[in-house]
Amino acid sequence: MSSTVMNDDTLYLGVDGGGTKCRACLVSSSGEVLGTGLAGPANPLHGLTRTLASITEAAEQAAASAGLPQLVLKDVVAGVALAGINLPGMFVTMSEWQHPFAEMHLTTDLHAACLGAHRGGDGAVIVVGTGSCGFVSVKGQSATLGGHGFLLGDMGSGAWMGLEAIKAVLKAEDGLSLPTTLVDQVTDIYGVNGLQIVERMSKASSSEFARLAPSVLAAAAAGDDVARAIVAQGAGYIDDLAKKLLLMAPPRLSMLGGISAPLQKWLSDDVSSKVQPPLEQPEMGAVYFARERHGLSATKALA
Amino acid sequence: MSSTVMNDDTLYLGVDGGGTKCRACLVSSSGEVLGTGLAGPANPLHGLTRTLASITEAAEQAAASAGLPQLVLKDVVAGVALAGINLPGMFVTMSEWQHPFAEMHLTTDLHAACLGAHRGGDGAVIVVGTGSCGFVSVKGQSATLGGHGFLLGDMGSGAWMGLEAIKAVLKAEDGLSLPTTLVDQVTDIYGVNGLQIVERMSKASSSEFARLAPSVLAAAAAGDDVARAIVAQGAGYIDDLAKKLLLMAPPRLSMLGGISAPLQKWLSDDVSSKVQPPLEQPEMGAVYFARERHGLSATKALA
Structure with a gap:
């Protein structure tokens, strides 16, 4: 043995x-x-x-x-x-x-x-894909932040961005928010509009919501105010999470996951300057x- | 027949x-x-x-x-x-x-x-219970606002307040928000803390989340900043929704549902002065x- x-x-x-x-x-x-x-x-x-x-x-x-x-x-x-x-x-x-x-x-x-x-050494990672979370390990001490799943957390993740975009589109359709190009994006991606969105997405999986994330990031980059507010809020959370991880002074910090690259330009310089490839x-x-x-x-x- | x-x-x-x-x-x-x-x-x-x-x-x-x-x-x-x-x-x-x-x-x-x-006459209603929504009917014209369900909308509702409170507690446990008395409320009501909250609530029904709403309203009334932010955001949405309904000049406006009474003091005077009993x-x-x-x-x- x-x-x-x-x-x-x-x-x-x-x-x-x-x-x-x-x-x-x-x-x-x-x-x-x-x-x-x-x-x-x-x-x-x-x-x-x-x-x-x-x-x-x-x-x-x-x-x-x-x-x-x-x-x-x-x-x-x-x-x-x-x-x-x-x-x-x-x-x-x-x-x-x-x-x-x-x-x-x-x-x-x-x-x-x-x-x-x-x-194999000490360091910190932030994973921002369908979900989001952070981890740091330094001198035998470790901490996990976030990673609470689609419904309860995962702010800044692809699924979270998609969900917030769907909520914003439904508010926009009620005339309760600024107009947004995300309305058309939702129709393009899921083939529905108006109340059909509710039927299509009420029980959709986190991966289904995450399909919308690239459009949210693109709309934000193109100056859509509603999309910008969503991405800025998500990036703000990831930024807070990174700063909390950095308090433990990890020698390295990496970001992983499909949303991590486009999200980096929305982070504070303090954080983005410390990100190194895995x-x-x-x-x-x-x-x-x-x-x-x-x-x-x-x-x-x-x- | x-x-x-x-x-x-x-x-x-x-x-x-x-x-x-x-x-x-x-x-x-x-x-x-x-x-x-x-x-x-x-x-x-x-x-x-x-x-x-x-x-x-x-x-x-x-x-x-x-x-x-x-x-x-x-x-x-x-x-x-x-x-x-x-x-x-x-x-x-x-x-x-x-x-x-x-x-x-x-x-x-x-x-x-x-x-x-x-x-049987014209008027408007806002229902704020487990979910939230608004309806107005004037001279044969009607409109429904909100009512998009727990995951995609229902802002200001009991289930929404409970969900936002759970998210805030998980952020607080990560040290990523202000401290909040809601941490203890969650333990009192659901018998869990820390990561057990995720296991207990990840698949909980909207009614389960709504059980937390009275505590969120009470904590907000007692000055807890995290709870205040949640209730103010929810009430802001209900206020916007009411103003949108009132644009159609309904002769009466009523609020119904378990959260409607405690929420009224968080609404603008413009709106709350117009609310009449059903x-x-x-x-x-x-x-x-x-x-x-x-x-x-x-x-x-x-x-």
Whole structure:
């Protein structure tokens, strides 16, 4: 088994689960990437069974692409990064999984993104894609900010921008806000107008709302006042979040996710001047996490 | 059948369906209330089958309480007022119902509330309960404002206040807003704090969020800045909505719903000075609507 210190043969598997896909990489103890895998959605908040299947599939693909039999998975030390694992109930549920690995170490997708972005070192990340959140880890202290999901938070994210735009369009149709070009954008993208918008969007997913975000950013850049107000409010939140993360003096700060690039020009100079590109992918971050936890448990076994 | 003009024997049934209950009243052609009924939820957006069952049950109760057999329903002219019936798809669905009445005339809960509040005459209403919306009817012209539902609108409503309060508490827990007494209120009401709030509330119903509204109003009255900002924003929207309704010069304006009384002191003097109490209930409004539509169809049949 794998509970001896610095076993040169230990294989590490890093898994990064997300709302649309699940990536895995198999890495040797010296850090060499041996194989990679890619499977479908793995957000346990949106379906546990599918998440477990995607993790397994991505892991098996990684083994196969390394030229190794699936049986090798029972010897690997896996780091599995998932959204929602910071919720106490979800952590317990995932911990009870009869996983196919020698060890499984669970952490948040955000933590893995941070470890990847800073090549296993200290730093901070802000992810602004469909959702939004921030994470910082410095000298063994870490903090997560935001990441409360579509309904309750995720300000500044793509889904949030889309939702605020839909609300603004409905207010504009009632004559209760300034006119906005977003009215036409909504019709173009979703094929509806007026009260049909309510029927079309009342139960739409966060991804559906996020489809509108590029149009909101474009309308804001073109000077639409309603769109500008939405983007400025979202960027204000991300700016506050960044400043809070920077209070812990992380050596690096990266922004990730589909909305992060267009949003950067709306941030204060204080913040945007500190943003640096991520160095590695989240699944490599999950490997760093697994190596650290494996080392800790091995040390504990010796103590 | 009931398509003759001013048939003295015509019985009218008024039905007001809502998210928690469905009220019915059976009224003679001279306007005398013969019987009433009360059944469970009848919001077709939250369940069509249950809605149809509640309407039927309330109608049967009204007949029974009038000392009439259920068979009488096949001769009544019914006005049925429902949330969501302004959505084109829902109107079609409800129109296809093989209802037990001689005639069924469908309108919105809002229209019936307005007709009831002003005893069948012109006027405007603002409903601020779990949701929020406005309606005005003057000289045959009418307009509906708001009423876009929990996710997409309903600003100023109880559910909206609760949602905004939960968002503010989560921001406060991240140190990204001013401290607020709402943090303790959320723990008192829902028994959770920190990230448990996300698990508890991510899929909560609008009614669940509305449970927090009285605490938000109380905290605002006690000077909590975060609560004040929420209530002021909601009241600002309701104020704008009222001013828009008043542009049509309705002879009366009433406010209805559980949040309407505490919210009035947050409205501008212009608006609050014009608010008058409702004269009758929405189910009587549904009767006025049915009488008008029945008269119109009878006239058309003669033309």
